[in-house]
Amino acid sequence: MSLAIDVYHTGCFVPKPFYYANPDKESVTGVxxxxxxxxxxxxxxxxxxxxxxxxxxxxxxxxxLVDGLRELRDEDDYVRFMDVG
Structure with a gap:
C-alpha cells in the first residue's frame, strides 16, 4: 500500500479554537x-x-481536527492508521 502523507511538525496545539498553530509541513507521495x-x-x-x-x-x-485527531502510539494504532489511509 502506497500513501500520500502531509506531515505537519514543530507547531503547537491551541485549545480555543482547537487547531495546530505555526507548523512546518513536509508532503510525501508514494510512501x-x-x-x-x-x-x-x-x-x-x-x-x-x-x-x-x-x-x-x-x-x-x-x-x-477536534473530532478526528488520533494518536499513533503503537502497532494497533498504526494498523488503524493504515486502514483509514
Missing part, C-alpha cells in the same frame, strides 16, 4: 507502508522531519 511495521514507520517519520517529533497524531479524513 510504501505495506511492508513497514510501526517502529519502521516511526523511524521514517523521524528521518523526514529530522528527529523533531515527540508525539505523533493523525486526523481522520473529512473530520474536523
Amino acid at each position: 510504501e507502508v505495506s511492508n513497514m511495521e510501526f517502529k519502521e514507520f516511526m523511524t521514517y517519520l523521524r528521518s523526514l522531519i529530522r528527529n523533531k517529533c515527540r508525539d505523533v497524531y493523525y486526523c481522520l479524513q473529512n473530520r474536523a
Whole structure:
C-alpha cells in the first residue's frame, strides 16, 4: 500500500479554537507502508522531519481536527492508521 502523507511538525496545539498553530509541513507521495511495521514507520517519520517529533497524531479524513485527531502510539494504532489511509 502506497500513501500520500502531509506531515505537519514543530507547531503547537491551541485549545480555543482547537487547531495546530505555526507548523512546518513536509508532503510525501508514494510512501510504501505495506511492508513497514510501526517502529519502521516511526523511524521514517523521524528521518523526514529530522528527529523533531515527540508525539505523533493523525486526523481522520473529512473530520474536523477536534473530532478526528488520533494518536499513533503503537502497532494497533498504526494498523488503524493504515486502514483509514
